[in-house]
Amino acid sequence: MKPYFFDTYAVATSEFGYSMGIDAKEALERSRESIASKLDANSEELIFTSGSTESSNTALKGVAMTFKEKKGKHVVVSKIEDFPVLNTAKALERQGFSVTYLDVDAEGFVDLEGLKNAITKETVLVSLQQGNQEIGTVQDLKAISEICEEKEVILHTDATHSFTRLPLNVEELPVDLITMSAHTIHGPRGIGALYIRKDTPITKLMDGGFQEFNLRAGVENIPSAVGFAKAVELVTEEENRRLKAMRDRVIDKALSEIPDVTLNGSWEKRLPQNANLTFHYVEGESVTLHMDMRGFAVSTGSACFSRSLEASHVIRGIGGDHERAHGSVRFTFGRYNQIGDADAAIEAMSEIVARLREISPLARK
Amino acid sequence: MKPYFFDTYAVATSEFGYSMGIDAKEALERSRESIASKLDANSEELIFTSGSTESSNTALKGVAMTFKEKKGKHVVVSKIEDFPVLNTAKALERQGFSVTYLDVDAEGFVDLEGLKNAITKETVLVSLQQGNQEIGTVQDLKAISEICEEKEVILHTDATHSFTRLPLNVEELPVDLITMSAHTIHGPRGIGALYIRKDTPITKLMDGGFQEFNLRAGVENIPSAVGFAKAVELVTEEENRRLKAMRDRVIDKALSEIPDVTLNGSWEKRLPQNANLTFHYVEGESVTLHMDMRGFAVSTGSACFSRSLEASHVIRGIGGDHERAHGSVRFTFGRYNQIGDADAAIEAMSEIVARLREISPLARK
Known part of the structure; x- marks a missing residue:
């Protein structure tokens, strides 16, 4: 330029x-x-x-x-x-x-x-x-x-x-x-x-x-x-394959290693750079702030976060309720991410979600 | 940035x-x-x-x-x-x-x-x-x-x-x-x-x-x-004064040193960076091309040049005819111009206009 x-x-x-x-x-x-x-x-x-x-x-x-x-x-x-x-x-x-x-x-x-x-x-x-x-x-x-x-x-x-x-x-x-x-x-x-x-x-x-x-x-x-x-x-095909591998790693690990997680959207027919998961009983805003402190930029479809002051119309569109929207976290991968970033993100998420659930009134069953 | x-x-x-x-x-x-x-x-x-x-x-x-x-x-x-x-x-x-x-x-x-x-x-x-x-x-x-x-x-x-x-x-x-x-x-x-x-x-x-x-x-x-x-x-007031000085030099020299020139617009209530003059009996496009060969970027309100394929609506708006629009040349000054550029531009214009008028059917009276 x-x-x-x-x-x-x-x-x-x-x-x-x-x-x-x-x-x-x-x-x-x-x-x-x-x-x-x-x-x-x-x-x-x-x-x-x-x-x-x-x-x-x-x-x-x-x-x-x-x-x-x-x-x-x-x-x-x-x-x-x-x-x-x-x-x-x-x-x-x-x-x-x-x-x-x-x-x-x-x-x-x-x-x-x-x-x-x-x-x-x-x-x-x-x-x-x-x-x-x-x-x-x-x-x-x-x-x-x-x-x-x-x-x-x-x-x-x-x-x-x-x-x-x-x-x-x-x-x-x-x-x-x-x-x-x-x-x-x-x-x-x-x-x-x-x-x-x-x-x-x-x-x-x-x-x-x-x-x-x-x-x-x-x-x-x-x-x-x-x-x-x-x-x-x-943008190359090799890059798109790399993004897809990171996406799949995050989805796979989140679903298998963290309890009470829902994948939002289809796994098979999905953008290669996108993972979106609901971590039940936690607030997306809290997750965002804690992830930020650890150096990860993620986003949420939660209400307070969006400038429209409404929970994500997309999560509600697929039949999710406000609780599912509130706990949703979107990971987007780019050229400068490595597969290790996906592992580190899930490790951080695992700790953050566990801690937030300890103090969450929603999780006290 | x-x-x-x-x-x-x-x-x-x-x-x-x-x-x-x-x-x-x-x-x-x-x-x-x-x-x-x-x-x-x-x-x-x-x-x-x-x-x-x-x-x-x-x-x-x-x-x-x-x-x-x-x-x-x-x-x-x-x-x-x-x-x-x-x-x-x-x-x-x-x-x-x-x-x-x-x-x-x-x-x-x-x-x-x-x-x-x-x-x-x-x-x-x-x-x-x-x-x-x-x-x-x-x-x-x-x-x-x-x-x-x-x-x-x-x-x-x-x-x-x-x-x-x-x-x-x-x-x-x-x-x-x-x-x-x-x-x-x-x-x-x-x-x-x-x-x-x-x-x-x-x-x-x-x-x-x-x-x-x-x-x-x-x-x-x-x-x-x-x-x-x-x-x-x-942008500083000093810069605006410099632009105005260049503008005034071009207008003054064009009107006093080149025959058959009309200033378009007001001299007194005028943008500091702008001079627009009609050089009668020449085509704005020809002037633009000759000025470009000498390293000056000027523009014209002439018909072919504008993508609307119409002569400048501004020149026509102030009562000018197509001939006046065709011969109009706009000089715009910027931060990186010096007063010597104004002198050089008018010197070049003087030569170009004289030569174009020699071969112009419009100028053969």
Whole structure:
């Protein structure tokens, strides 16, 4: 990113501009091509955004606004989508759209029959994520996209947590819109992308200049686009296998060595970097604080911790109660973790959970 | 910015998070305070965005959407606003709003009587820039804000090109919303801010998480926020005086040493970093290319150069014809320019213009 901060720092310009702007523009287009190729997409089908929140807002609002007068005002999402999709759906409701929030089963899978039944002649968009942000459940995107294709409904998938971690190929799957993020794969904050299949009708969220094929206004963030492309390039299959091994070690040890633990989500169809476990009779916040003191950054779907002041909608979506949400702890693995970190995390968790249970009123049976 | 890319890289969290997230959050809030203080605003009145395009979209759409059912559907802007304001106004028209596009005089000043007359009981927002992006004209924001205050209409000002370059104080001026950008003052791309006066009713543009006082969703871009605050801190009054001296040198020499030159905009009430001159009988694109070969990056409001394929709406807004727009050249000065650069630029321009006029069919009288 550094050369584009300090040397080739010009605003990207078209062919009649000054040469530093042309060099900057070439770096932008190389980055676009590199990221698009990971999806087997054409580079004209990929726009840069300020992150996955903007990508999902653009996908949902952009399609809804295009169709509201023409086809209908109905959108389908699942109950466990991440906030950018879920709260954009709620914003569309306030603008007169109707939204179906699909139930998921105990492991977080969307019911495919339910999806088929939810789509009506009024439906303009289905938005279902590839991998869940909290419990890691990976949906059957092939089956979902085939249903949407057959029903002739546009499909958006939020791949914020799955892009580069799981296969996703727009030649093979009839997905129309894909949300991607850089910082979830060690890239910079403040940049994301949206794949828009050719001829997908979409209205701009951000009006102004004519950048990004006239689909997203704003001076291009070239250093970050270059950083995003580099982040994509650095993810390897070997790395994904390493993450999966750490994930499996944590889940396996937690279930076998610590009493009263529940795995949230599916083990088999799961993001490679994610483990989410409920340690019953303890509070997620307390675990987080104790783990932090030992140098581990973990998170919880507990109520007080989240800024929404509600227990995780994902844990409740899979049928968990507040107690299960309160005791849930999410471990996310990255490039700089080693398998020994997984062992150390579980060793720490084992001690912390035992101590917390000693003093927990919930555990006094 | 580097420590927040590489060391304190965590997502900002609330008080129950892991400690790296808390450190990151503190850096974010320090940056917010520092930028807000430049306006004499409270830090709770400033949100970070992905840039000035998003800030202006949020201001215009956010206010319009809040009021459309309640008060009315009328918005006032000027004809020479930058694209984020102008094209957002056009987008609002497509959604059923009516927009008054105020005329400006030959130097680019909004007619204050025209503004008074344009505001009706249906008007929900006035959006007028502080300093113009092309011709540098600085509006009388004091008079404008007093008119809006008296008429009880919300006022947004696009200060993308004027923030830190000109005084702007929300204690002194009753402005409700202010768009700011980092990259226009040597800060990073992909970050901007929006000042929102307390209790100004506004609807979120970007739905999702609860960041930025629940006014702008998306994981916070902390490295860039820190860079933005640093960029604001580095601008000094001495620097602004230096820019003004370079600007005045270019204008003065161009008008006195090169025949058939017109200054676009006002000389007196003008952004310190901006000079915009029309060199009659030459094409702006040709000038740009020749200047680039000599190492100068200048821009033009000519047709082919802009991605809109139309001659500058600003030059046309001040009554200039296509010929005047075609020959317009904008010089923007920055921290790393010296007064000698201004002399060298005019020397180069003088030679280039003379040569181009020799071969120009326009100049053969």
